[in-house]
Amino acid sequence: MEIHRYEKLWTVAALLLIVGLIATVTYGAVGPGVTMVDDSGGTVDAQSLGDTEFADPGVTQVDNDEYEVHVVARQFLFQPGTAEPIRVPANSEVTFYITAADVVHGFELAGTNVNTMAVPGQVTEVTVRFDEPAQYGIVCHEYCGAGHHTMAGQLVVVPEDEYDTEGS
């Protein structure tokens, strides 16, 4: 097969680009340690969340600066998040466990890379470090029905000393 010299050069450059892109993703995983959402959260019965760890969703302290947040997404609110903001202290490592009670939803802290799906029957596990006090909007970014555009909430990262005095 006859291939023009320029075309050979172009093909080599294209392959280098491809290998380079794969290398950046690999570096992201082994260097900074960006992990993907995977099957670690396990499964759950979406129709009887009351009998699971999602019966009383919210924030739990599990260690000194480690917290767990269970979130249920349902048409058209986050529990917690919508009625009252999710509150976590600054300088903490927070693991979210997110599931959906009815249809597929999304969970995004707007403008950050905390961005994942909530699928009925599955538990999404994401660990995030919050260093600074801040306020984030939570958006459902997967269409979930006629009121989808109303489904939002807030996450507030409060200064450590304030969080302690609240005693929560």
Next chain:
Amino acid sequence: MAYVDDFPTDARIVRWNMAVAFLALGVGGLFGMIQALHRTGVFRGFVSSADYYTVLTGHGVLLALVFTTFALAGLFTWGVTRSLDRSLPSPRFSIAWFGLMLVGAIMAAVAILGGLVPSMPLSADVLYTFYAPMKAHPLFYIGLTLFIVGSWLAGVDWFRTYWQWRGDNPDERIPLQTFMVLTTMLMWYISSAGVAVEVLFFLLPWSLGLIAEVDPLLTRTLFWYFGHPVVYFWLMPAYFIWYTVLPKLSGGRLFSDPLARVVFVLFLLLSTPVGFHHQYVDPGIPEGFKFIAMTNTMFLLLPSLLTAFTVVASIEHGGRQRGGEGRLGWLRTLPWDEPAFAGCVLAGLMFAAGGFSGMINAGMNINYLVHNTLWVPGHFHLTVGTASALTFMAAGYWLFPQITGNRLRFRTLATIQPYLWFIGMTFMSNAMHRAGLAGIPRRTAEPQYDSVTFQGVVGGVSEMRLQIALGGTLLFVALLLFLIVVFGTWLGGDGTDSLRVNSSIPAPLSGPEHSPKILDNLKLWTAVAIVLIVLAYGLPLSALVADGLFAPGSPPIPV
């Protein structure tokens, strides 16, 4: 002799397919403009925000499935009959698959649009991805099934034509256009099996109440098994035009037939084992399989990058044949006032931009930033919304005279139309990409919240909204111009004009005789494609069904 004189029956099949495609494009495009004005808050008087999702479902289904597939069926029927120089074997069979696709499309459209009529008991506001547990009216699923079965039979029609030709020409290489049609259809058979299983074994019986529950993650995974290759089903007919028609339009000939074959083989091999890249942030799927899908996706860049080279080299050859000289001087001699040429080239340019934003999507970890944001529709309006749509329109300018026997009408409108589309899409798509970086979600009627503020990374959010609304409106105007031209051409004559275009395609600079025969071994490539799919999907799918086909289960939730 025009194509319509040589193949009157086949020309009619092409005409009907293209007509349905472009009517769907018109309705879907109108919906698109309504969405662009609604979600940006510029004008919300067309529909309520609840009905926005009916319009959005119509936009997705009519454009991503109906428009693209009918356009493909028209172009491929033309390409097979032209390149094999023989008619499809049975007009009755051709009308049967066309009719089946049409009936299926109408059923799905009625189910969707029923959502706008409160007195009708129909609705299917499930978007074109129809994720369970959201449930559409069964008519929607039945319509989709008939539509896809119709497309399978269309492929059978083209294969039968090829086999007959092969009987008469046992030793010849497969003509390039037919080769492209056959590899595309093989990819389609392999990949649409996923959505067929999803709909026939799960969603349809579930919507009819025959089974109580389905597993949302399993059905979603089956959808995306099909959902990525379907984008190549949109794109490969555009490549088919870029490889075989665009070189002629630019005044030259294809640079390399062998490389074109390599590209289509690569698409057959790599289009399907990549679906998990739509599920990078889904729970329930181990990271390793996402990584495999990521590497396959990156290698899927190769055929597109090779195409960029061959297409540009062919255009340059054409420019030089027209007397263009110097390093870039050949660009000036190209026929920029020919709408078919300009449309294809502008579509290709936008596809390059879309390719780069696609590399970001494919980057597994950076995808966290853009997943399900407006970045994603920003990306695919460059790919399917321009690379495919504008190429099909451009092909329409060139093909409609040949399938109707009428010269192109309203030439001035036709000449400005591709540029108008390009400008409209530049406004809309750049703003959508930037809005995505700010975290503004896709698929929503009102991305304005009390509890959320979006920080524009490059530019302000209100400026982005304005650009999206303006771009969407310009695109719809361009679409109207296009419809005036093609339907004016079709209806504005009696089929006896002497045409200025013809279907003869000059031989490539490097012909098939320069390529190894193994490239034409379709059985081999199909087998390799299936092996790659088993490697990518075997374990994760068996893990998903290990806890029961319908578990963890969800009952239907009508929307």
